[in-house]
Amino acid sequence: MKLYQSIGPNPRVVLMYLAESGVRVERQFVDIMAAENRQPEFCAKSPLGHTPLLELDDGGCIAESIAICEYFDETAAGHALLGATAEERARTRMFVRIVDQLVVVPMTAGFRGAEGLPMFQSRMLCLPDAAADLKRLAADGLVKVDNMIGAGPWALGARFSLADVLLYSFVEFGAMVGQPLDPALTHLAAWRDRVAARSSATASANPQQGIGESA
The missing domain is CATH 1.20.1050.10 (Glutathione S-transferase Yfyf (Class Pi); Chain A, domain 2)
Structure with missing residues (x-):
């Protein structure tokens, strides 16, 4: 998996979640000030050009910070920040x-x-x-x-x-x-x-x- 991150509050949500949960993932920085998130290669993964973006091992992608955190919480962190019940x-x-x-x-x-x-x-x-x-x-x-x-x-x-x-x-x-x-x-x-x-x-x-x- 690879996490595409950038400046901004939504990417920070995921970074803070990772720091809290201890989940580790490969990361790549996207320069949104230079409109890297608006380039065809990135938009092929994230049609709206949103960061953060999680690219899964099978090539599928998950955008939106809360969805990414919930994915990690359910698959890797044992409900660390969502809840045990x-x-x-x-x-x-x-x-x-x-x-x-x-x-x-x-x-x-x-x-x-x-x-x-x-x-x-x-x-x-x-x-x-x-x-x-x-x-x-x-x-x-x-x-x-x-x-x-x-x-x-x-x-x-x-x-x-x-x-x-x-x-x-x-x-x-x-x-x-x-x-x-x-x-x-x-x-x-x-x-x-x-x-x-x-x-x-x-x-x-x-x-x-x-x-x-x-x-």
């Missing part, structure tokens, strides 16, 4: 879905319509007129997530999960693209500090780390 896995997927819909989607769309517009406007539909409102949606989503996390320590209480990995990757991304965490969200601020102290947070910060690593 059907109920735990359902709760993890529930929180992942909430974060994706309330935070990830509006945050990234708001970024593409504002700070990221020069990079993305020739590649996909962007909504500059809606960027401010999309950012407001993401901020409102973080308020809801703050209430859900409460005293934590993690998104699902005592169990660190894929939901924490996804949320942390995008909270950190937001801080870099003009959508910082509101300090009034004290539950999330404390949670963010706890996640940042984990070795996986450091290990996933450099997308070129681990290139050439073998399974």
